[in-house]
Amino acid sequence: MSGKIISFINFKGGVGKTTLSVNVAACLAKEYHKKVLLIDLDPQSNSSIWLLGPERWTKLNTRGSKKKTTLAMFMGNVKDDAFIAPFDTAPDADNYLPDLHLLPATFHMVRLEAAILQFANKRRLDGNYREGDEYFFLSDDVKVLKDFDFTLIDCPPNLYFGTCNAVCYSDYLLIPCIPDSLSTSGLRLMIYELANTISPLVEQDRLKKTPSVLGVAITRFKGTNEHQTGMNIIENMISDFRTESNPLVDNKTIVFRDQQIREYTDHSEAVKDSLPLCFYAPKTSAYRDIKAFTDAMLSTIKERS
Numbered sequence: 001m002s003g004k005i006i007s008f009i010n011f012k013g014g015v016g017k018t019t020l021s022v023n024v025a026a027c028l029a030k031e032y033h034k035k036v037l038l039i040d041l042d043p044q045s046n047s048s049i050w051l052l053g054p055e056r057w058t059k060l061n062t063r064g065s066k067k068k069t070t071l072a073m074f075m076g077n078v079k080d081d082a083f084i085a086p087f088d089t090a091p092d093a094d095n096y097l098p099d100l101h102l103l104p105a106t107f108h109m110v111r112l113e114a115a116i117l118q119f120a121n122k123r124r125l126d127g128n129y130r131e132g133d134e135y136f137f138l139s140d141d142v143k144v145l146k147d148f149d150f151t152l153i154d155c156p157p158n159l160y161f162g163t164c165n166a167v168c169y170s171d172y173l174l175i176p177c178i179p180d181s182l183s184t185s186g187l188r189l190m191i192y193e194l195a196n197t198i199s200p201l202v203e204q205d206r207l208k209k210t211p212s213v214l215g216v217a218i219t220r221f222k223g224t225n226e227h228q229t230g231m232n233i234i235e236n237m238i239s240d241f242r243t244e245s246n247p248l249v250d251n252k253t254i255v256f257r258d259q260q261i262r263e264y265t266d267h268s269e270a271v272k273d274s275l276p277l278c279f280y281a282p283k284t285s286a287y288r289d290i291k292a293f294t295d296a297m298l299s300t301i302k303e304r305s
Contacts, residue, residue: 007167026279043106051276071108131204137161138169177217179218194248212249218234219260241253261289
């Protein structure tokens with residue numbers, strides 16, 4: 001199961017994507033002793049600010065520090081020393097977690113889309129352009145990522161080039177979704193749009209591996225009738241995609257309905273202390289949800305491997 005790359009993706013904001021990716025990354029490192037890299041792909045940098053704290057993150061937003069952010073990964077010059085271990089403290093410290101690493105984002109990421117378009121237009125002028133070149137800035141060039149058991153990518157809430165690059169580089173896609181009417185409606189559209197991006201690349205044999213939707217994570221769950229109904233809608237939706245031969249959804253794609261991530265204040269309080277739940281509230285129901293989900297995720301990956 002080593003060396004898996006998983007993108008946490010939903011183009012709707014507020015669904016708990018960052019909460020899930022940060023806490024699952026920390027849980028994998030702490031409970032399962034995996035070497036984990038969390039890549040923050042969002043210019044808003046929520047994962048980075050959470051794990052580093054505002055002051056430490058701000059220092060990365062200087063001209064000389066951009067080489068140690070996600071932006072460098074797209075420019076092809078990311079180095080091992082760019083990966084920060086936020087909790088590589090004294091071994092006897094309560095928050096010692098040397099196996100958790102972060103490649104932080106920067107607000108300079110807002111320029112990424114323009115840079116990718118500029119690159120593609122230059123290739124058009126040179127006559128070297130191939131359809132879909134915009135989606136292969138990561139490809140196999142990021143060899144340093146192979147040192148990790150798991151690389152989790154916290155994607156921004158969009159389907160722009162940066163996000164699609166992550167999708168093309170991933171083994172699996174994990175979709176956090178609130179089981180309410182707005183989120184479930186957006187889920188169908190997102191999977192369609194992702195398939196429209198991936199399908200031509202599959203037909204052209206440009207992908208060395210075709211990513212698949214590992215599953216839909218039920219987030220911010222409240223146990224209401226609306227949310228119970230929403231989970232049924234999501235399961236029916238995934239079933240529909242299977243019958244439509246969607247390139248991203250297969251018979252092993254699941255809805256993690258028995259491992260809901262419920263709504264707790266511990267999630268927001270942990271952010272204020274710049275700690276994942278495994279340190280901030282390890283004995284709470286909030287963290288038990290994370291552990292149960294992480295265990296189910298690992299079991300699902302094992303079954304697919």
